[in-house]
Amino acid sequence: MPIYEITEPGGAQRLRVAVGVNGELRQKYFTLTKNSKRISEDAELKVWKQAEKLNAKWEKEKEEAARKRAISAQTTKRGKSVYDTGIRGLKMVWVVKKRPNSVHYRPSFKIHVAEGHTQQGVLSVGHKKAWKLAVQKYCNIKNIHRNSHLVDRIPSIEKWEELRQYYNKELGWEIPEIAIPE
CATH class of the missing domain: 3.30.160 (Double Stranded RNA Binding Domain)
Structure with missing residues (x-):
């Protein structure tokens, strides 16, 4: 100094x-x-x-x-593999992707990493498939040791249903009921 x-x-x-x-x-x-x-x-x-x-x-x-x-x-990873590593999936939002001649809207998840840090994950699949994959991720945690960071974040079935109804009503999506494995 x-x-x-x-x-x-x-x-x-x-x-x-x-x-x-x-x-x-x-x-x-x-x-x-x-x-x-x-x-x-x-x-x-x-x-x-x-x-x-x-x-x-x-x-x-x-x-x-x-x-x-x-x-x-x-x-975190990018693209479709984002579901496999730490996706929180409690909030799906529309992301505006600007191109020179057009604007594209895509469904997306807010991905929470570490403590309070948030990244935007744009999905390359439709919102129905995204929803299904997120539910499967949360309800089929097979390896607790590897996915221990997700255990405290698993939403209840009621929460999933509440969110599904919100997306259908407010955003005009048509997400069908998903059979959640127990």
Whole structure:
């Protein structure tokens, strides 16, 4: 952490400490101003403590981001295989896909990854098939150890029926009743 001593025209001295995570462009400057010609050791120590705290905080954030990226890589895929890894399926929404000459609407799931992180998954199949696949995913968890992250997210049969009725009524979809395996 480089330290800069700057003397202002009025005679005041400032101590400036640049703090940043190695290899990253984030930096924050702490400045202490004193009207004497010399900055006390206490002031310098205070700045160093603040700098170390900030550095530790940034290191934690960096580790947390890396951990979330690793979880995200394990639990999401693209395309049809999205059903097999961590799809939450409680909310189907329309996604607008813009092309130069037209706009396409496709049914889609909100896919929740890790803690509170949401991605939009566009499906390449119709909403009836998407609904069926989502129900099968939630109601046929065979390997609990591998899919333990889904267990607390499994909706009840009543919730599925409530959602089905909502999509049929509000969005004009025609999702048939699906026989949910027990």
